[in-house]
Amino acid sequence: MQLTFLGTAGSWPTRDRSASAIALDMEQEVVLLDCGEGTQRQFFQSPVSFMRVRRIFLSHFHGDHFLGIPGLVQSMCLNNRTEPLDIYGPRDTRKFVDMMLSLGYFTQKFPVAAHELSPGDSVDLGGYTVRTARARHSVPTLAVRVEEKMKRGRFDGEKARGMGIKGRDFATLEEGRNVTVANGTVVTPAMVMGPPRAGRSVVYSGDSAPEAEIVRLAKGADILIHESTGGTEVEKEMNEWGHSTARQAALAAKEAEVGTLYLTHFSSRYPDTSPLELEAREAFAASKAAKDLLSELVRQR
Numbered sequence: 656m657q658l659t660f661l662g663t664a665g666s667w668p669t670r671d672r673s674a675s676a677i678a679l680d681m682e683q684e685v686v687l688l689d690c691g692e693g694t695q696r697q698f699f700q701s702p703v704s705f706m707r708v709r710r711i712f713l714s715h716f717h718g719d720h721f722l723g724i725p726g727l728v729q730s731m732c733l734n735n736r737t738e739p740l741d742i743y744g745p746r747d748t749r750k751f752v753d754m755m756l757s758l759g760y761f762t763q764k765f766p767v768a769a770h771e772l773s774p775g776d777s778v779d780l781g782g783y784t785v786r787t788a789r790a791r792h793s794v795p796t797l798a799v800r801v802e803e804k805m806k807r808g809r810f811d812g813e814k815a816r817g818m819g820i821k822g823r824d825f826a827t828l829e830e831g832r833n834v835t836v837a838n839g840t841v842v843t844p845a846m847v848m849g850p851p852r853a854g855r856s857v858v859y860s861g862d863s864a865p866e867a868e869i870v871r872l873a874k875g876a877d878i879l880i881h882e883s884t885g886g887t888e889v890e891k892e893m894n895e896w897g898h899s900t901a902r903q904a905a906l907a908a909k910e911a912e913v914g915t916l917y918l919t920h921f922s923s924r925y926p927d928t929s930p931l932e933l934e935a936r937e938a939f940a941a942s943k944a945a946k947d948l949l950s951e952l953v954r955q956r
Contacts, residue, residue, distance in 0.1 A: 656681060656803065656855045656953040658878065658917075660945045661697035665884045665898075665920040666719055672947050673697050674719040675920060677880065679801055679857060679953075681783055684709035686801060688859045688880075694723035695730045701948055706734055712785065713744035714861025715796035716751055725755045732764045739766045743778065743785070745795040746771050772797060774868065783854065788872035790863035792897035798861055798869045800876065803854025807831075815847040855953045858913070862920065864894045865903045873911035877956050880945070881907060882920035886931055901931035905938035914956030916942040 657680040662673030674691025678701065685707040687694075698705040705727060713721050721744075728740070742752050752769035772778070774789035774797065783803045790796040810829055819836035820828065827834050834842045858873040860866075860881045873879045881904035885893045890900045899907075901918055908916035916939055921928050928944040935942035 656857070657703075657950060658857060658953050659701050659703050659950040660917075660919065660947060661694055661701060661703075662691050663919045663921060663945050663947055664691075664719070665882070665922050667923065668693055668719075669923050669926075671926070672921065674723065676723060677859065677919075678703045678708070680707075681801075681803075683782060686785075687711045688799065688801075689714055689720040689861070690723040690727060691719045692722040692726075695727045697947065702950055706731060706736060709738070709740065710780065711740070711742045712797075712799050712801075712859075713742065713748065714790065714798070714859070715745060715792060715794050716747065717794065717862065720861070721751065721755075724752070725758050728756065728763070728767065729759065729761045732761055736765045739768065741768050741770060743770045743772055745797050746773070747795070748772075786872065788868040789866065790861045790869060791866040792862045792864070796861050796863060796897075798859060798863065798866075798872055800856060800858045800872050802856040802876075806852045806854055808849030808851055811847050811849070815842070818842050818847070820847070853955070855955055857953060858911075860899075860904075860907075862897060863899060864897050865899055865907065870907050870911045873907070873913055875912055875956075877914045877953055878917060879904075879908050879911060879913040879915070880917045880919055883918040883931055883935065883944075884920055884922050885924070886934055901935040901942075901944075902938055905935035905942050908942065909939045914941065914954075917945045918942065919945045 659678040661676035664672035673693045675689040676694040677688040679686045749769040778785045786800045790798045824834040856876040858876045883901040883904045884898035932944040
């Protein structure tokens with residue numbers, strides 16, 4: 656699971672930051688969290704191919720979080736995409752997606768399906784699930800948790816070799832089937848594999864003032880990506896507008912006991928985000944200010 660920040664700006668893009676968009680490479684496909692204007696261009700500067708985006712989860716319908724969709728879909732069409740694209744979001748998602756796809760005279764060459772979610776919904780997507788929670792903003796907004804399903808235990812190759820396992824038998828055991836070795840002993844997968852492991856998890860807040868439901872959604876997650884539009888000097892103003900400060904994001908991360916906090920959605924008043932990072936670290940040491948095109952492997956805590 657690889658996390659790439661395509662845009663970390665709040666409200667509008669700046670010289671150094673594109674609008675909100677985060678690519679999460681799930682190995683079999685890419686999940687896009689929000690799609691602000693300019694996202695298609697950010698893909699070209701990143702290690703991620705936009706053609707691998709299979710699903711988009713929109714937190715809400717403020718322009719800096721969804722206006723990149725028409726351009727992204729058009730680029731996919733021009734590159735002869737045929738695979739379906741699914742777009743998920745809060746209520747009115749179907750209406751907004753239909754409006755966006757009606758723009759211009761380009762020919763849509765692949766199916767695009769819109770899905771509306773409510774807080775508390777869960778979507779099973781094969782190798783991973785996405786759960787939602789209410790975010791506290793000025794319009795209907797969803798936070799999401801993307802989580803891999805349970806993984807099989809780690810294979811103990813040294814122990815297997817000591818029991819006489821050779822060649823193709825390693826793969827047979829990893830597939831969950833028994834193997835009979837030369838002396839007639841039956842080796843079962845449980846003998847050489849550890850217990851099942853929890854999958855990795857990433858939580859994205861979208862735009863939100865401090866919200867207990869986001870903390871509950873993020874409980875024990877490997878990574879929390881939380882908006883931090885401003886600093887404590889404008890905390891009252893931020894909260895009134897449905898946003899959080901870096902300090903408040905860090906307090907949410909601490910309460911949720913996550914592995915790492917990434918701050919994003921920075922106001923243009925902060926060309927240098929290091930003061931926000933320091934502010935967050937005072938409350939939660941494992942806090943980092945994300946930057947455009949930062950790419951990190953998601954590791955289990």
